[in-house]
Amino acid sequence: MTSTSPPNSPGTPTAPRPTLTPVLLILLALLSAFTPLSIDMYLPALPTIAADLGATSGDIQLTLSAFMIAFGLGQIFYGPAGDRFGRRPVILVGLAVYVVVSAGCAFAGEAGQLVGLRFLQGLAACGGVVLARTMVRDLAEKDQAARAMSLMHACSSLAPMLAPLIGGQILWFLGWRAIFWVLAAIGVVALGAAWWRLPETLRPEHRQPLVLSSVLKRFAELFRHRAFMGYALTGAFQFAALFSFLSGAPFVFIERYGVAPRHFGLIFGGMIVFMTVGSLLNARFAPVFGAGRILRYGVILPAVAGAAAMAMGWIEAGSGAIGLWPFLLCFALQIAAISVIGANSMALALQHYPHMAGTASSLMGVITFGLGAAVGAAVGQALDGTIAPMTTAMGLAGILCLLSNRLLVPRS
Secondary structure, eight states, rough: OOOOOOOOOOOOOOOOOOOOOOOHHHHHHHHHHHHHHHTTGGGGHHHHHHHTTTTOOOHHHHHHHHHHHHHHHHHHHHHHHHHHHHHHHHHHHHHHHEEEEEETTTHHHHHOHHHHHHHHHHHHHHHHHHHHHHHHHHHOOOOHHHHHHHHHHHHTHHHHHHHHHHHHHHHHOOTTTTHHHHHHHHHHHHHHHHHHOOOOOGGGOOOOOOHHHHHHHHHHHHHHHHHHHHHHHHHHHHHHHHHHHHHOOOHHHIIISSOOEEEEEEEEHHHHHHHHHHHHHHHHHHHHHHHHHHHHHHHHHHHHHHHHHHHHHHHHHHHOOSSSSSHHHHHHHHHHHHHHHHHHHHHHTTTGGGGHHHHHHHHHHHHHHHHHHHHHHHHHHHSSSSSSHHHHHHHHHHHHHHHHHHHOOOOO
């Protein structure tokens, strides 16, 4: 890997560096899966939770937004902390807290308590996610990093594929509180695996001081880099489209169109199949055609699919003449695009910052999850019994994803 730091002096012993083995990629994929696991597993239960806690759909949607806001804000700390103390210890602490808070969610007695606990759960979960992609950057460059991230995403895509299915079955047999006990158990498994097999990938010469002025200086450097912000916003708007779907789909599908909670997981899982295929194709072709070129063409898909869904959504809201099924193709195509856009925009954004990869990864996460949470909260509050608020948000996000790439990212 290219480094701006001076090489070791002659005679200085050099510890063997870890490599991106299949086992390590699987472990990093598990750490990356905490986002979809923590979100998607309880999606089928949202209407049930609202009824059980005597809350509105907007109130319960805030449990999603609280998680995402905390997930984004927490990365402000985790990235710089990972650059200072190393990736491994920060990940282990985050996982331990995640286990405790997930168990606490199972005891929530009202919507406000669940919102607060989900906020803490988001703070705990983001450490493993942000530092997993940072570890990929520690060990790989540009197109190879995009390939590794795509393979990692392909593995972790099993989580959003299976989580709604599992959540729906747990809800049916054991109730919604058991979902959070399962999340706590998964956290215990991840903590044990990380303690046993997770290496430290931060080079000693790349350690950065955890001083506020230094951290702010590094963030300011990233904000001034036009290409970095272009990649960050490209990925963020694509994620905003995904989170618009996550915020609106459970209520629209289940309450508006009468989809059973157990069947909702099947529909969502089917869409994730497209995302997994996209990740595998990107892993295969990123080293061949280049991550930048693939990204440039990939952003067209969510813009077209999102605009089509937005137009149909307005028609459906006014006449009810379209129904649910024609929307599913647009949703599947737009959601599938995240596997290409997310991996390539992340790899390209981090390529110039090996000396502060954790900080750069943090800022990407803050922008991505902050924007996603804001858009998702807006969708939740705008739900009016029709599909239009969700499709409008997804359409605008897809168009802005394309514009961010075209206007801010230089064409290589």
